[in-house]
Amino acid sequence: MLTFLDWQAIRPRRGHYSSGSPSKGRMAEDTLGLMKDCQLSVRKLNPRQYIADISELKNVEVWFQRASDVVRKLKTGDVDMGIVGYDMLREYGEDDEDLIVVHDALGFGQCHLAIGIPTYGIFENINSLSELAAMPLWTEDRPLRVVTGYTYLGKKFLEEHGFKHVELSTADGALEAAPAMGTADAILDLVSSGTTLRENNLKEISGGAVLSSQGVFVANKKVLLERKEVLDVAHEMLERFEAHLTAQGQFTVVANMRGDSADEVADRILNATSYPGLQGPTVSPVYTNKGGKTAVDYYAIIICVPKFQLYQAVRELRKAGGSGVLVSPLTYIFDEETPRYRQLLDNLQK
Numbered sequence: 001m002l003t004f005l006d007w008q009a010i011r012p013r014r015g016h017y018s019s020g021s022p023s024k025g026r027m028a029e030d031t032l033g034l035m036k037d038c039q040l041s042v043r044k045l046n047p048r049q050y051i052a053d054i055s056e057l058k059n060v061e062v063w064f065q066r067a068s069d070v071v072r073k074l075k076t077g078d079v080d081m082g083i084v085g086y087d088m089l090r091e092y093g094e095d096d097e098d099l100i101v102v103h104d105a106l107g108f109g110q111c112h113l114a115i116g117i118p119t120y121g122i123f124e125n126i127n128s129l130s131e132l133a134a135m136p137l138w139t140e141d142r143p144l145r146v147v148t149g150y151t152y153l154g155k156k157f158l159e160e161h162g163f164k165h166v167e168l169s170t171a172d173g174a175l176e177a178a179p180a181m182g183t184a185d186a187i188l189d190l191v192s193s194g195t196t197l198r199e200n201n202l203k204e205i206s207g208g209a210v211l212s213s214q215g216v217f218v219a220n221k222k223v224l225l226e227r228k229e230v231l232d233v234a235h236e237m238l239e240r241f242e243a244h245l246t247a248q249g250q251f252t253v254v255a256n257m258r259g260d261s262a263d264e265v266a267d268r269i270l271n272a273t274s275y276p277g278l279q280g281p282t283v284s285p286v287y288t289n290k291g292g293k294t295a296v297d298y299y300a301i302i303i304c305v306p307k308f309q310l311y312q313a314v315r316e317l318r319k320a321g322g323s324g325v326l327v328s329p330l331t332y333i334f335d336e337e338t339p340r341y342r343q344l345l346d347n348l349q350k
């Protein structure tokens, strides 16, 4: 079965595949949004239920669970696939070899896990992790107290970075208040815009980032190896995600170009602009009626352009003789083969 919840998990029961997905919060919304954009309709029979199906994928159950539980159930094989933040995968996955990342960049939930310390008092002039570790204050009796929801990653990170006298404690939320309350010296939490840190008079320090995170599509490796039907579902979901996410960054641009022939117009696009399209520009004649005679003075060209380069592309097309430029969003780009699927098959053999 597939679970999507705090993410969602996907798991097959006997004869079904299951997936896990987050049950609530930002990841749940983003996950369901992505599924919808990929034409995967997750249907819950009623809003209080924790199970759903996907109309387009037969035999798949979607279980809504907390992200930590999605990861735990993925480890045990109780769900086959799931979508969670990479931070959760690493924290609760504890480097388990049965967890395999199928898509590592789903384009939502971007943040990083980092140490935050006060901007004031004894920390005013501390700006790096090594300076923090070297503060003479920390002793066995009075260790550096760090509050975090990430004790597995936090312990490993601080040990690897030479912190000898350190004490980790956990809390479920509002960690940023702990230093001002005097219950911790530092925090280890997710940072996105940095606003929460700033508003609580905390700062990041150089070398203090533990990992970067965003939504990832994960599966149980053993299940993928042993059950071809689950691998097929993972493949289809991966293809849909890739096609959508690749297309999301691009526009389709159609323009009319005056020209002597399709070849001549194609030459101009290839040589005078930086935007050839996927394999090359599509060039088609535009037929006009010239005093009762059909004539071709213009050619329509179709190319794909990265969104952030749109204006640059329009300028280049105009310079090359383009006019009447139409721009529309691209919904999907299906390539011949999904590079991430090839990568997945390789990783399954390791």
Ligand SMILES: Nc1ncnc2c1ncn2[C@@H]1O[C@H](COP(=O)(O)OP(=O)(O)OP(=O)(O)O)[C@@H](O)[C@H]1O
Binding pocket: 006, 024, 025, 026, 027, 067, 084, 085, 086, 087, 088, 108, 109, 110, 111, 173, 190, 191, 192, 193, 213, 214, 215
């Ligand atoms: N500020 C943020 N910006 C972007 N992504 C974030 C942010 N905070 C958390 N995330 C991502 O979203 C995931 C879920 O976040 P979190 O566990 O805080 O859930 P939530 O939706 O806030 O619900 P709650 O904290 O109440 O359980 C995190 O594991 C992380 O991957």
Ligand SMILES: O=P(O)(O)OC[C@H]1O[C@H](OP(=O)(O)OP(=O)(O)O)[C@H](O)[C@@H]1O
Binding pocket: 172, 173, 174, 175, 176, 189, 190, 191, 192, 193, 194, 195, 196, 197
């Ligand atoms: O850098 P920022 O953009 O300010 O985001 C960082 C904050 O976002 C998360 O909390 P969230 O908003 O999920 O609140 P929560 O503690 O209730 O989960 C995280 O725990 C930080 O507190």
Ligand SMILES: [Mg+2]
Binding pocket: none
């Ligand atoms: Mg939160």
